[in-house]
Structure formats: C-alpha cells, structure tokens
Amino acid sequence: MTSTPHPDGNARYTHCPKCGMALGLEVRGERERLVCRACRFVFLYNPNVGVAAILVEDGAVLLTRRGGSFRPGLWDLPGGFVEYDEDLRDALVREMREETGLDVELGRVFEVRSNFFPERHSVGVWFLARRVGGTLAAGDDAIEARFFPLDALPPDDEMAFETDRAVLAMFRTEGLDAS
Ligand SMILES: [Zn+2]
Known part of the structure; x- marks a missing residue:
C-alpha cells in the first residue's frame, strides 16, 4: 500500500495555543517541532x-x-x-x-x-x-x-x-x- 505523506503540518500554525506568543521551530530528536518562544510549550501536531x-x-x-x-x-x-x-x-x-x-x-x-x-x-x-x-x-x-x-x-x-x-x-x- 502506497500513500502520499501529508505536507508538513508545522507550516500551519504560527502562535502558541497556550499563551498566544510566536511559535518557532526547534530540532527535538530527529524532527523539527513547534516550540513556543515564550512559555516553551511544545506543540505536537498529530493526526x-x-x-x-x-x-x-x-x-x-x-x-x-x-x-x-x-x-x-x-x-x-x-x-x-x-x-x-x-x-x-x-x-x-x-x-x-x-x-x-x-x-x-x-x-x-x-x-x-x-x-x-x-x-x-x-x-x-x-x-x-x-x-x-x-x-x-x-x-x-x-x-x-x-x-x-x-x-x-x-x-x-x-x-x-x-x-x-x-x-x-x-x-x-x-x-x-x-x-
Ligand atoms: Zn506559549
């Protein structure tokens, strides 16, 4: 079974859902994750x-x-x-x-x-x-x-x-x- 991976979800969100400040990309393990610049919340973008x-x-x-x-x-x-x-x-x-x-x-x-x-x-x-x-x-x-x-x-x-x-x-x- 083949499938086409979804476009990167990290491009879809710009602001922290907890505090409203800007999200940035940081490498965590093997992946880039959205991390809040202010409160450090890691926004895991899952299906x-x-x-x-x-x-x-x-x-x-x-x-x-x-x-x-x-x-x-x-x-x-x-x-x-x-x-x-x-x-x-x-x-x-x-x-x-x-x-x-x-x-x-x-x-x-x-x-x-x-x-x-x-x-x-x-x-x-x-x-x-x-x-x-x-x-x-x-x-x-x-x-x-x-x-x-x-x-x-x-x-x-x-x-x-x-x-x-x-x-x-x-x-x-x-x-x-x-x-
Ligand atoms: Zn935040």
Whole structure:
C-alpha cells in the first residue's frame, strides 16, 4: 500500500495555543517541532482520529450521504471524529446513533489507515458493527442513510473517501464471514 505523506503540518500554525506568543521551530530528536518562544510549550501536531462502522445486513452495507460543508452529497461509511475526552468505541456508538438512528454493538477492528486529505491527516479506524436497536433514520450531518448491496455500491465518484472505497473492497473479498 502506497500513500502520499501529508505536507508538513508545522507550516500551519504560527502562535502558541497556550499563551498566544510566536511559535518557532526547534530540532527535538530527529524532527523539527513547534516550540513556543515564550512559555516553551511544545506543540505536537498529530493526526486526528476518525472511526467508521461496517454494518452489513443480508449482504448490504450501511452508507450515509454527507451533508455539511465537507464533501457534501457524497456517500461514506457512517462515523466521525473522536472527541478528546471520549473512548474511540464510545465515539462510534455515538456517531451511529446521531447519523443513522441505530444502536450498535461494535465487533473487532477491521482495518486502520491514514487518510491524507488536503485539509488534514486523519487516522481512520474501521470497526465491524451490528445493529442492536433503533430505527434507521439519517440525522446530524448525514442527509440520507441507506443499505447498499456489497456488489452494487455507489460509483467511485459518488464516494467521499478513497479509504472507504479501499476498505469496502477489502471487505468484499475477505470480510463476509467476519461480520
Ligand atoms: Zn506559549
């Protein structure tokens, strides 16, 4: 698997989030880090963690169509970002309830990948999930929630994320027994 590393995140921030003074670059170990000139805070610029669910019933996988401002109108696997004070499994259970109306139980991690978006680098964790309650209804920043047969997914140009497409391709070939 090849991927394109993200442009250097250190160019993106100029001021200390703690005290508001200027950040400068200093070599720490093998890397240049952003360090506050005034309070010496080291600003570690790390990827965001995202979680997504692979929920399959009768050979069809649940997808959501994105509202909001980031890639609206395109389909993705339901999920979202993990809040700083939240366990990542709790985050996905919450996102599923918000976006699809379903209560889910999570199974094992199916795949973990970097998403090198132009806007940010996120690390995605794809879990297998099973419905345990609720009623299917799109909500929050999803405008539609629908099951697609695994052999009749939306065309590539209607999928929001290359990584979702790759993970679904993996799942079609190796994951059917795992759900
Ligand atoms: Zn500072």
